[in-house]
Amino acid sequence: MNKRKLGRSGLEVSELGLGCMGMSEFYGAADETESIATIHRALDLGINFFDTADMYGVGRNEQLVGKALRGHRESVVIATKFGNVRGENGDYLGINGKPEYVKNACEASLRRLGVETIDLYYQHRVDPNTAIEETVGAMAELVREGKVRYLGLSEAGPDTIRRARKVHPISALQTEYSLWSREPEAEILPLLRELGIGFVPYSPLGRGFLTGRFKKAEDLPADDWRRNNPRFQGENFERNLAIVKTVGEIAQEKKATPSQLALAWVLAQGDDIAPIPGTKRVKYLEENVGATEVRLSAEDIRRLRDAIPLNAAAGTRYPEAGMRAVGR
DSSP: OOEEEOTTSSOEEESSOEEOGGGTSSBSOOOHHHHHHHHHHHHHTTOOEEEOOTTGGGGHHHHHHHHHHTTOGGGOEEEEEEOEEEOTTOOEEEEOOOHHHHHHHHHHHHHHHTOSOEEEEEESSOOTTSOHHHHHHHHHHHHHTTSEEEEEEESOOHHHHHHHHHHSOOOEEEEEOBTTBOGGGTTHHHHHHHHTOEEEEEOTTTTTGGGTOOSSGGGSOTTBGGGGSGGGSHHHHHHHHHHHHHHHHHHHHTTOOHHHHHHHHHHTTOTTBOOOOBOSSHHHHHHHHGGGGOOOOHHHHHHHHHHSOTTOSSSOSSOHHHHHTSOO
């Protein structure tokens, strides 16, 4: 597994990370034994970059990741996030970027992860009621105190990124990016490169849609969050199958799976990009890692871009309330 540097911060991670969210919530039933086995297999395969957040499973995901990585602390990069507030029963309570909340959230994450320092600490969503300077100022204090090594933002807009960077160096931006979510190419990616900030795409497989495993919405578990995602509903689902068909056809030519082709495309967009495909199963992890062996020519990349142009996907990537929280 090759390593990549996230911007000019000095943070180096494996070219593929592992998104751990689905191990605790959102994508059907959880299986802790299989999840831990998946994390351990990721270590075997050279992955050292693990992504979680305090809201995933209302803290349970951080506990799981911490448990699985115990004994490997010196060789891994642990990223977690704060800002999306949930009650103990899982109710969503809004976004909080107030300085005191930042510090309390960090302390709680450190306890759940069982570590003394968080390698990469993201603001999960920008709080519209708190100036970004205040939030990042509090995050910078955590760096000075040795509780955090590097700072990141998630789903932040261009102006917010510029303002945040004036307070403290930002090492990474995390935003959805894939063959069917190419919006960052217009403004975000050029800005990150201008400012020397790394890019960590989440959902690089289109929340699993680009794998080709789903032929109809009913293929998703009944308690799967994706059933409420506009791209997985009704006519949108049917229209988006055309994208999957294109990916599948080109993947076959490259002797790769659709997942591997989609990930290889993201990896080919720049050496400052480290995607974090999520999975909770060893077999899908191993398939994803195979993407690092897929070589795409300039013609392959052009063909994919032409076949799946910007805004090709039908439906927004979140329901209305979720869309209001991105790009701030």
